[in-house]
Amino acid sequence: LPMKAFRSQVQMVFQDSYSSLNPRLTIEESVAFTPRVHGVPPREATERARYLLERVGLEPKRFAGRYPHELSGGQRQRVNIARALALRPRLVILDEAVSALDKSVEAQVLNLLLDLKAEFDLTYVFISHDLNVIRYLCDRVMVMYLGKVVEIGDTESVYANPAHPYTRALLASMPSMDPDHRTLAAPLAGDPPNPINPPPGCSFHPRCARAEPICERRAPVLSDALAGHPVSCLMAMPDGGHSLPMRRMTPGLHAATP
Ligand code: SF4
Incomplete structure (x- = not known):
């Protein structure tokens, strides 16, 4: 895809709802801004903004003319979600997008995200430290440590059979x-x-509670040979050289790491 087309298909929502918005634009102008930059006629961009504000639960009559400082954190994050959808993307990256919200507001925004996902046929990449939220929202989960993937699989499989010692400690x-x-x-x-x-x-x-001298010398690679989903640990590699290799298991069954 050319870069401009790619950009319009991938949008982001960040943690800080306030600094993501231009304080001098009304929220309607903020949501209409990106489509206008991408060549949508002003009137159509405004109509699209109003439709999206409605969809994220901010009634345009009441909210369209407000400025970011006149909204709560949850409402501002709804504006950011509407703005992310304004170019009709296929993929939305949500980077700790609900972490700064109160728990009750967070639950409302999560449910909104699920509704929008179904309505607009979206794919989310949801970056979070909150394991409960990940389990609620995600079909697949990728666990990272120091910038590297250590475990990846279907959410139910990883939560039922966490195989990497870091994933186990997190859970x-x-x-x-x-x-x-x-x-x-x-x-x-x-x-x-x-x-x-x-x-x-x-x-x-x-x-790592399972570290052995070989772990200081040998870097593991992702392997799904033993754990049922890809894991980067010497215990999960058939020839890993660790003294406690996992028992081979079929996907979906419980891992048998000591
Ligand atoms: S390779 Fe060794 S140190 Fe690394 S996670 Fe596995 S057991 Fe722990």
Whole structure:
């Protein structure tokens, strides 16, 4: 695709709803701005903006003429979503797009995103640290550590059978509502090392409960041979050289890592 066409098909929504919007434009002008730049006649761009504001739950009669500072954080994020949809993209990248919102507002915006996804036939790339939100919204999940993919698979498969020690630690650190299942020991110790100068071998080894001397020398690669979905850990590689290799499993069954 030529760059201009590609740009119109991929849009982004960022975490900071306020700095993403021009404070001197009304929200209608903000949403209409991008289609106008892409050659849509002004009147049609305004109509499209009003339609999208309506779709994201901001009634144009009440909201179209407002400025960003006159809106709440949740309302501003709705404007950013409307603006992202104004070029009729196929892919929307949501970078921590709901992280700054109150929990109740976050839930409303997540449901809105699900509705819009179905209505406009969208694909989302949803970047988040919130494992509950990821599980709610995503079909597939990719876990990254120090800029590298360590595990990837269907959300249900990864949540039911987390195979990489980092994924396991992340899931173990999720707060539980059940007082009988409190997290007592910290699932993960230490801070992430400097990504500019990552540790040799497996970059997770300084923090990994399963690290062995070979992990300091040998860098694992993604392999789906044992875990049922791709995992980057010597335990998940058939010839990884780790003393505790996973038992081979069929996709969908529970991983048998000790
Ligand atoms: S390769 Fe070794 S250090 Fe890295 S995640 Fe696997 S067990 Fe841990």
